[in-house]
Amino acid sequence: MYPNLYYAFKDLFGKAPSGLRFINSFGFFVALSFLAAAYILTIELKRKERAGLLTGQDVKMVVGKQASIGELLLNFFLGFLLGYKIIGLFISGNATGDPQQFIFSSEGNLPIGLTLGILFAGLKWWEKHKQKLDKPEERTIRIWPHDRVGDLVIYAALFGFLGAKIFHNLENWQDFKENPVEALLSFSGLTFYGGLICAAVAIWFYARKHKINFTLLCDAIAPALILAYSIGRIGCQVAGDGDWGILNSAYVTEPGPNSKVVLADSTRFQNTLQAHGNFYLRNFQVNNISEIPHASVKAPGWLPNWLFAYTYPHNVVNEGARIPGCTEDQYCNQLPVPVFPTPFYETVCAFLLFLLLWSLRKKLKAPGTLFGVYLMVNGIERFFVEQIRVNTKYSIFGFHPTQAEIIAVLLVLGGGTLYFVMKKKHEKTLAQKA
Incomplete structure (x- = not known):
């Protein structure tokens, strides 16, 4: 993943x-x-x-006018936001942090924000200045x-x-x-x-x-x-x-960094569920492991197993059990029992x-x-x-x-x-x- x-x-x-x-x-x-x-x-x-x-639709527009204060301020704001937040996100030196937290915080890069804000406002002024007429006129344009x-x-x-x-x-x-x-x-x-x-x-x-x-x-x-x-x-x-299917009880995930799925009988499937009972009970919001929905479907020999049973290693929602040997601070989980890859x-x-x-x-x-x-x-x-x-x-x-x-x-x-x-x-x- x-x-x-x-x-x-x-x-x-x-x-x-x-x-x-x-x-x-x-x-x-x-x-x-x-x-x-x-x-x-x-x-x-x-x-x-x-x-x-x-x-x-015929639309009447006034052409030839110089850029208004409102247009300049709007373009300055858009440029400032792009520089302060988006570009600031990449050069903040906090690349391992949480982008969502950064976006909704007051952090940002003020010099880049002001520079892009002035640049955007200047470009809008220049665009309007090139089209400026001695006497602005109303024209009908078909949109x-x-x-x-x-x-x-x-x-x-x-x-x-x-x-x-x-x-x-x-x-x-x-x-x-x-x-x-x-x-x-x-x-x-x-x-x-x-x-x-x-x-x-x-x-x-x-x-x-x-x-x-x-x-x-x-x-x-x-x-x-x-x-x-x-x-x-x-x-x-x-x-x-996390938008995946129910468990495929014909397989389990073999412990290891390669997220390999192997065929499993009902006993091994149940043992795997028991070993990760807290995760599955919380994830499926059920009171008993026997209530967890699953289906047993083996992949035909001419198709890869992942089409029927996928472990979603390094998934973005951090669901499942930690992958052995993973050294990242986040995105180190995979599903103990593979699921049907419904998004695919x-x-x-x-x-x-x-x-x-x-x-x-x-x-x-x-x-x-x-x-x-x-x-x-x-x-x-x-x-x-x-x-x-x-x-x-x-x-x-x-x-x-x-x-x-x-x-x-x-x-x-x-x-x-x-x-x-x-x-x-x-x-x-x-x-x-x-």
């Missing part, structure tokens, strides 16, 4: 700059997922614009939907993160009550569906404000969403963020679903139907993977679903309803025009 890029570079090249410890692997892949989603969304919006399905992809990504990232944190804390209410500040400010602990729901609401308001057809926007964004999910799950797998499964499934949606985007003519298909396949995929994932369960009328299972079922029902309603509506419109 590579909890941050320092571990990845060290493994690949034998050594790495200590500052790379602050670039979290999960965050790195999340950033890549947003970039990939923005690229795919831009392609789809341009295609719909060329087809005449989406139109631009197309694809021109707003940057704003859409920012809205999705901001509200998606907030929604993911909110839903995660609702799902883990006891942990939130015990330490609410850490639960809210921690960079770990994100629920995908919470992010999806809150981001969707925010984008709906944004699309309505800028007169972008929300139904067509949803169709355009569907392939981008599933691709982003696929790439984001790579981050979960690489970092080992979801990476593969989500990418295949992306290819499916990409192939259907021109074939489904009725607006909204592609997004309906996205909701259905997304819900089906998540429902089935939840059967071997570790998650908090609710008790509802004798049933014990997870939060993700409940939302997945609603997505399938909602997606199916949306598909048939929009298809029927489109057929009715075509019949009226005939």
Whole structure:
């Protein structure tokens, strides 16, 4: 596992700059997922614009004005924040410290912050000065939907993160009550569906404000969403963020620095559970080891064992037992009993679903139907993977679903309803025009 890029570079090249410890692997892949989603969304919006399905919005702007005090102050603040905190994080000389603690503290590099703040403000002044006219004038500029992809990504990232944190804390209410500040400010602990729901609401308001057809926007964004999910799950797998499956009782982890998994009978499996009973009882929030969910599945000879049983060595959440011989201050744990690597499964499934949606985007003519298909396949995929994932369960009328299972079922029902309603509506419109 590579909890941050320092571990990845060290493994690949034998050594790495200590500052790379602050670039979290999960965050790195999340950033890549947003970039990939923005690229795919831009392609789809341009295609719909060329087809005449989406139109631009005329916006009146005053050009030729010198930079205002507010613009200069905003750019100074952004530059100062980048230098004081982000760059200061790398050159603070505290590379083995906690980046989360550093970000939320008053520590930083004041000279670098002031320098970048002045530089950012100066660049804004120079940019506006080059465009300055003797007499500023009002012009009408057409802004197309694809021109707003940057704003859409920012809205999705901001509200998606907030929604993911909110839903995660609702799902883990006891942990939130015990330490609410850490639960809210921690960079770990994100629920995908919470992010999806809150981001969707925010984008709906944004699309309505800028007169972008929300139904067509949803169709355009569907392939981008599933691709982003696929790439984001790579981050979960690489970092080992705790979002893994139940125990595979066909194997145990052999003590040693190589995290090797070996076949085990039921006696050895139970003995391993007993030896690490405190960890498993706490992790699964059960009263007895016999209640710990597990399944026994042996890997076929033509596939590697880790596809069915993975130990997540050096995982970012420090779960499990200490790895013998590990000399690092943190990230020295691995799981005593390997688990099903569900993030890897979801990476593969989500990418295949992306290819499916990409192939259907021109074939489904009725607006909204592609997004309906996205909701259905997304819900089906998540429902089935939840059967071997570790998650908090609710008790509802004798049933014990997870939060993700409940939302997945609603997505399938909602997606199916949306598909048939929009298809029927489109057929009715075509019949009226005939």
